[in-house]
Amino acid sequence: MTVLSWKKLSLRAGNGARKIAAGVLLTSLIFGTGAACGGAGAPAQAPVDMSSLKPAPDSTIFIQVESASREANPFAENVRSQLVASFAAAGYKLVESKQANPDVIARVTVSAVEETSMFQTQVNGQVQKSYTVTLATSLLSSSDAAVIDQTESSFSGEGGKIDKNAVDRVVFNLNKSGKLEKWASSVQEGIQKAEEDLWKAGNVEGCTNAKTKEACDGIETYLKKYPTGKHAAEARQAIEDGKVAYQKAQDEQQAADAAEKEEAAWKAAVVDQCKKPTKSYDCSDVEAYLRKYPTGKYAAEAKTAMKESEKKREALKKKEDAVKKSANRAECIKDCRRYYEKYYAYEILANRCIQNECN
Numbered sequence: 001m002t003v004l005s006w007k008k009l010s011l012r013a014g015n016g017a018r019k020i021a022a023g024v025l026l027t028s029l030i031f032g033t034g035a036a037c038g039g040a041g042a043p044a045q046a047p048v049d050m051s052s053l054k055p056a057p058d059s060t061i062f063i064q065v066e067s068a069s070r071e072a073n074p075f076a077e078n079v080r081s082q083l084v085a086s087f088a089a090a091g092y093k094l095v096e097s098k099q100a101n102p103d104v105i106a107r108v109t110v111s112a113v114e115e116t117s118m119f120q121t122q123v124n125g126q127v128q129k130s131y132t133v134t135l136a137t138s139l140l141s142s143s144d145a146a147v148i149d150q151t152e153s154s155f156s157g158e159g160g161k162i163d164k165n166a167v168d169r170v171v172f173n174l175n176k177s178g179k180l181e182k183w184a185s186s187v188q189e190g191i192q193k194a195e196e197d198l199w200k201a202g203n204v205e206g207c208t209n210a211k212t213k214e215a216c217d218g219i220e221t222y223l224k225k226y227p228t229g230k231h232a233a234e235a236r237q238a239i240e241d242g243k244v245a246y247q248k249a250q251d252e253q254q255a256a257d258a259a260e261k262e263e264a265a266w267k268a269a270v271v272d273q274c275k276k277p278t279k280s281y282d283c284s285d286v287e288a289y290l291r292k293y294p295t296g297k298y299a300a301e302a303k304t305a306m307k308e309s310e311k312k313r314e315a316l317k318k319k320e321d322a323v324k325k326s327a328n329r330a331e332c333i334k335d336c337r338r339y340y341e342k343y344y345a346y347e348i349l350a351n352r353c354i355q356n357e358c359n
Contacts, residue, residue, distance in 0.1 A: 045153070047165050048172040056091040056175070057184035059103035062142075063087065063094065068111035074160030075133050076110045082167040083108065090171050102142050103187070104180070108170070109136045115156065130158040137170050139180055149179035192230075198222050199231050210242035211249045259297075265289050266298045270345045274305045280317035281356045283309060285348075320357075332358035 065080040067073045083106070087094055095102045112131040133155055139148040151173035155163035174180060202218030210216055219235045219242075226232060266289055274283035286302045293299060336353035343349050 045155070045166060045169060048168050050086075050090060050168055050172065053090050053172065053175045054178070054181065056093070057181050058093065059180070059184045059187070060093045060095050060100070061087065061104045061106050061139075062096075062098055062100070062102040063106045063108065065108045065110060068109050071114065071131060072110040072112040072133070075112060075131075075157060075162060078160055078162045079108065079110050079133075079135060079167060082162055082164055083170065086164075086168050086171045090175060092171075098142075103184075104148065105140045105142050107138045107140055110134070111136065112157075128158055130156055133157045133162070133166075135166065135170055137174070139174060141183070148183045149174055149177055151177070195222075195226055195229055195231075198225065199229075199235075202235070204231075204234065204238045207238045207242045208245065210246040213246065215246065216242045262293055262296055262298075265292060266296075266302075268348055269302070270348055271298070271301060271305050273343070273345065273349060274302075274309055277309050277313050277316060279353065279356075280313045280320055281352065282349075283313060284352065284356075329358050 063080060063083050065076050065083070067076045084094060087106070098105070111134045113134075115130045115132055117130065135153045136150075137152065138150045140146065141148055151170055153166045153169040153173070155166035157163060198218075199222055202222045203215075204219060207216040207219045216239050219238050222229070223232060223235045223239075229235075269285040269289045270282075271286055274286045277283065283306050286306055289296070290299060290302050290306075333354050336357065337350050340346050340349040340353060
């Protein structure tokens, strides 16, 4: 049961003064003015038009509500519930916890200051107190805690009851200021720039025409960070093309290495000496070339040289077998070096002589 009890009034004026005072008090009650109560209640705020809000940015928001005092506790949870509803209705993307890595934290501090009154309402024998409830709201960047925007809204409430219009005003003010939208746009530009910078650093052309295993490392790094990014499809194609290009480069390199080795083997064969032999073994390296490269670039020339010098080499072999060497190994080596010192392939020929005659 609710009982309306009058506080004692100490008025020294006469009956006329009492009537005037009663009239003022009655008028105050009818029109809800704070003066009659002798308090400092929150002024009534005009209803907000939520339908006039601008589209909300894509940034995700976590709503964090805190009580500034014990008196504010009954209001805090209701404020949070209504804020969630108001933000969501306005199109903002909310997350339920900080673990969801929100872009923005809406930090709301709820404070409650008791309003003074010349009379009080009792509910079941308990005095029902009225409070001026203030919602101090800050939007903070979760990455660096920088303040994006701030606003404040107040209402008179009791028993934890809140004013939906006052809560809507928080969302309304933040939307109308445009600061969150501007911040989100700036962040998005930064994200896009970071993606473009990483893409350029990846060197897509180098990846597409890969010559080394590491050629596509930069593009793979881009894909790991932006799997659905602006250049994701091009990145995947570049990596596939790079695999083909790398294999081709490997094949070409192997062919080049093989050709280089064949050239070295042919040079070491000293085919001119084979064509005009002075020793029976002057075609030994040409034979070695043919064994390794039977269909090689110089195979035909090698076979011709050996065939044309075959008889002469056989004659040289008979002569060499008939000659008995009386000199020791050191003298043999000197003889080999002296014999070939005027030839253009001196080192090769001399070493071959030593190998065949002095060992």
